[in-house]
Amino acid sequence: MTDIERHSYDVVVIGAGGAGLRAAIEARLAGKRTAIICKSLFGKAHTVMAEGGAAAAMGNVNPNDNWQVHFRDTMRGGKFMNHWRMAELHAKEAPERIWELETYGALFDRTPEGKISQRNFGGHEYPRLAHVGDRTGLELIRTLQQKIVSLQQEDYAATGDYEANIRVFAETTITEILSTGGAVSGCFGYYRESGDFLLFEAPAVVLATGGIGKSFKVTSNSWEYTGDGHALALRSGAKLLNMEFVQFHPTGMVWPPSVKGILVTESVRGDGGVLRNADGKRFMFDYVPDVFRKQYAETEEEGDRWYTDPDNNRRPPELLPRDEVARAINAEVKAGRGSPRGGVFLDIASRRSAEFIHKRLPSMYHQFKELADVDITKEPMEVGPTCHYVMGGVEVDPDTGAATVPGLFAAGEVSGGMHGSNRLGGNSLSDLLVFGKRAGDGAASYVAGLPARPVVADDDVTAAVQTALAPFERAGGPSPYEVHAELQQTLNDLVGIIRRQPELEQAVERIAELRKRIDTVAAPPGRRYNPGWHLCLDLRNMLMVGECVARAALERQESRGGHTRDDYPGMSADWRQVNLVCTANDADEVTVAHQPLPEMPRRLQELFERSELAKYLTEAELAAFDQAAS
Ligand code: FAD
Secondary structure, three states: OOOEEEEEOOEEEEOOOHHHHHHHHHHHHOOOOEEEEOOOOOOOOHHHHOOOOEEOOOOOOOOOOOHHHHHHHHHHHOOOOOOHHHHHHHHHHHHHHHHHHHHOOOOOOEOOOOOEOEEOOOOOOOOOEEOOOOOHHHHHHHHHHHHHHHHHHHHHHHHOOOOOOEEEEOOEEEEEEEEEOOEEEEEEEEEOOOOOEEEEEOOEEEEOOOOOHHHOOOEOOOOOOOOHHHHHHHHOOOOEEOOOOEEEEEEEEOOOHHHOOOEOOOHHHHOOOEEEOOOOOOHHHHHOOHHHHHHEOOOHHHHHHHOOOOOOOOEOHHHOOHHHHHHHHHHHHHOOOOOOOOOEEEEOOOOOOHHHHHHHOHHHHHHHHHHHOOOOOOOOEEEEEEEEEEOOEEOOOOOOOEOOOOOEEEOHHHEOOOOOOOOOOOHHHHHHHHHHHHHHHHHHHHHHOOOOOOOOOHHHHHHHHHHHHHHHHOOOOOOHHHHHHHHHHHHHHHOOOEEOHHHHHHHHHHHHHHHHHHOOOOOOOOOOOOHHHHHHHHHHHHHHHHHHHHHHHHHOOOOEOOEEEOOEOOOOHHHHOEEEEEEEOOOOOEEEEEEEOOOOOHHHHOOOOHHHHOOOOOHHHHHHHHHHHO
16 A cells, blocks of 8 residues: 555644634644644745734724624624624624734734724724734734744643644645544645655544635635635535625736736725726715615715714725625626726825825735836726635534534634625634634544544545545546636636526536546646646545535525625525535535524624614514514
């Protein structure tokens, strides 16, 4: 049999972004031997790219902020499809997780009084995003890594071995979760550099693998986002929730072609930037939907006053939730009022001083200067929607992060439920910290309560090896790069921002054809650093999650958040009660089923005015609300 390096841990965390690192810290603090595995170099996870900040109702800039307001904003942003318990835990615990990060060594920007500074972002009623310029993700990862190093130093002092209780396996890809008797027993993967295989025997695995953006052609996501965790969860028998909800960020670069899709942070709008069409018009005032009309300015003057006097004015519609802004840009371009390169203009140059822009948006300045030769202190940027975030993901227990398969946990972007149909900006970084900690704790408690560790079956390891080596046995098969490009084009064209039944049906058909081809894609020979081979293995994951998105999008006959159906334009209260749940069979074929959305308890419903609830709830739900009130 092929040589396989074997390791044994209590908890294996797949992913070294914010969620994975926070989970690993918690598992190690609970006394469990913990491994962290990541595809990329340690410190290069996608979280590093996060720019704007982490949302937490600390009330540092506006003392009216509190968890109830954050909860309300999150539910509104998700159009009431969020798992209420996740939204509640997140709003309550995010401030503590941010302050805790400073005890690990983070240093956020400050207010004049020395508190953690908080900035405005779309959908948040008050300035709420703790930030470090526009490089917040970098600080978050740096600090969590530093905490891990400090734990390793403690372990060295106690045992003489830095890696006694927590070890990082970088540039290592996991291809299979193994289970025995229905419970997780470990996972299997390969070192990217050597191609050598590894087996981890572990009763608990935490998925923290991030998103799926690389299945789409235009995306802000990095190369790692191939939906591995989503697919691993499906193959191990877990469920994915609401995969139709994909966030298209309104502002990605549209030019030059080589960088199309790269993110232009929402902080540009939070700090005063406005969107204009080719006629110079601030068009967002024409796109405020009824559900948000009361909270947004009606005139440019009122919107502008809000930046300095938020208590007496309503915020500008450029700061509507992302799904609204992305659809508005799409509509302007379609109506022929777009910029020369197919986007719209984002203008901060005429509204803020060069000094302000350099201080608050240093990365954006460099990004545009170096990639597009545009000086954003002097000219507007051209921007358009880009696939950015997946709200759908692994169904978990909100309190522990446990998936429906014993021993499997998930946190961060790979998990589902928290953000409903649309995530508010800044709510991901805080989600990683809140639910990363909870999943680490959940995994450690699960292991502590196990009477015996499930044993990895040799046959499962043999099968994992065969699957991994299969692309070498298909000489003459199609190139994985070609098939990947076709999948990306299919999802971009047929399952993008605006969706229609015939196109979604066509997408499902094309994906079925692509599956046949993916089963024949061939890797160039040699396991030593072989990106073609890696892509062959990633492709089956991208195809699987692509199928989930297409099938769920076809099933949901309404428009809500990150799912817009041209043929079903409105929100439906009945559909709001439905979670769409994907499962897969042994042949990786996906099925979508309906499952009820957990009902929000009355104590949380009461945080909203009845007139607002009436926009989302069914008649029967409203009647029950009224009855309880009488
Ligand atoms: P990641 O940070 O992506 O980490 C995933 C990890 O899993 C990586 O280490 C990867 O190597 C590993 N991995 C994946 N598959 C495998 C495998 N098969 N085997 C082994 N390892 C694997 N959110 C905010 O809240 N505020 C912001 O300001 C913000 N700005 C953003 C800016 C950009 C440009 C982008 C793209 C996103 C932004 N987001 C922001 C979203 C946020 O950054 C992500 O949702 C979040 O970082 C995801 O974190 P994570 O821990 O779930 O996953």
